[in-house]
Amino acid sequence: MSSVTEFSDLLHPLPAADDLEHDRRRRRTRRWLIGLSVLLVATIPVAVSLGPASIPLETTARIIGRQLFGLPLQVDWSASEESIIWLSRVPRVLLGAAVGAGLAIAGVALQALTRNILAEPYLLGVTSGASTLAAAAILFGFGASVGSLSLTGSAFIGALAAGVAVFLLARVSGQMTSTRLVLSGVSIGYVLHALTSLLIFASDDPDAGRSVLFWVLGSLTLATHGSAVLTLAVVLATLMLLLYWARPLDALAIGDGTAQTLGLSPTRLRAMVMVLIALCVGALVAASGGIGFVGLIIPHVARLCVGTAHRRLLPVAALLGGIFLIWADVLARSVLSPQELPLGIVTALLGAPLLFLLVRRLNPTQ
């Protein structure tokens, strides 16, 4: 017996108050949002206290309390502890939260734009663009006098240039389809990847090659209060705009035809979201290098929690991404301590098995 009623029963009087369990859906989303927010807030001080130099959680909390809120606490910790906590780890953890959240929402948006569950920020070639110019900055030291600022600046310019190139390549006579977007992102990515390798190959400084690799694989070591706050601001602004476009993204995720018949303009929307994502990912890569897998995995995990509607999905993905990257970074700085692993290696090692599990779960016939 099929679960579908027979057609002769159709168009009969309707049950009065069926609202698709509206309240249950809202409660479920609210529970995830509150739970994950609490988890993120709790994660931050714990993650700050962890690292090669382990500092008790209580001391960590007191240092943060004194620095952040100016609490009149008695100083019973060393100056180096204070500097490790406040100048190094706090910005690092905040930057981790921002970058993780940013990559996750960028992944969500790109998967909707391309209707492809394998889309992630790497796909747009934006990360590769940032890496190429960052490698050039490290290896050939242009603007070396301004130090890390030139590295960040180069990365941002590289990201934007790549984004623009992908955008122009994908746009044929005013139309930009999801397939073209994927293909041009992949081809630009390959070219830039080859350029980066060529730069490393052409450089005669082996140490520089290593530091390029470290940067390409992603790291939060360059975090400062300034970069953390700036990145957080960029990510929050991106999240707000994407939430504003949540419904159009829902429609785009189903198809251009659907979006159009619901009164939306798919090509214009795709162009606007694409520019937004290129700017956001440019800022993320500039601050932390090319951290992979977060933008691919977290959207899928978030969908398992609250479904595909972007109004619910985006904030949940942001929180999950932030928490995930903070802990990945704790591992990166603890596992081989005092040596530090590139963050991209940790996210890939954590992310790949997770992806494998998800792929098995996502079998459409189940």
Added chain:
Amino acid sequence: MISAQDISVGYDDRLVIQGVSLEAGPGEVLGLIGPNGSGKSTLLRTLYAALRPRAGLVSIDGDPVTALRGTELARKIAVVAQETPSDLPITVADMVLLGRTAQRGALAAFDREDHRAAAQALTRVGVRDLADRRYATLSGGEKQRVLIARMLAQQADHLLLDEPTNHLDIRHQHELLRLVGQLGLTTVIVLHDLNLAARYCTKLVMLQRGRVVANGTPDTVLTSELIREVYEVNAERVSLGAHLQLVFSPLEEAVTVS
């Protein structure tokens, strides 16, 4: 009422539709028929302003469609188009709720009333219990009903459907078209199967190479002569109760209905 007056539509330098006029009055089910490449889908896309005609005018209840803003148009016309399925695990409930975009605008949140409308639409087409399933896991017939539910949630009074019976078995083809007829809305529907068109459409427009070759009731349009000329097959008309039924055979073979 949907009407097209003397429209021509083209891609690049090629005209696909030339000087076509049609009119679907309130509650009518107008079938667009014709061989592959005759311009049926292009014509349908022009009716909902996805394509702009090079010449002529498409209007809905007297207003030119190109003058209507996106959501204004979506409140008047709902469409089930052919679309490649998405990878993303969208649920049936979310799919149908999207139809409410036309009523709410693109930016407002869906409230309880929208959820009620979606639930009603699902109930009306008999798939309320599929609400939490993933759209991609449904059978072809279930998918089409969900798309019809989305059209209903949209609360437009004009429906456009592009070959909705594709991939459906015979029973589901009939069920779907009977449902469309029962909705009582002004409908334009692209159909390949002439027997389904004969049975469920109140009016037919037959296209050949972008031009209208016949326009009228199924009985006047679906003549053996015209079908032989346009489709290049033999067609024998038989009566099945009150319905016209066609039996086809290749041109080289003679038709004999015993």
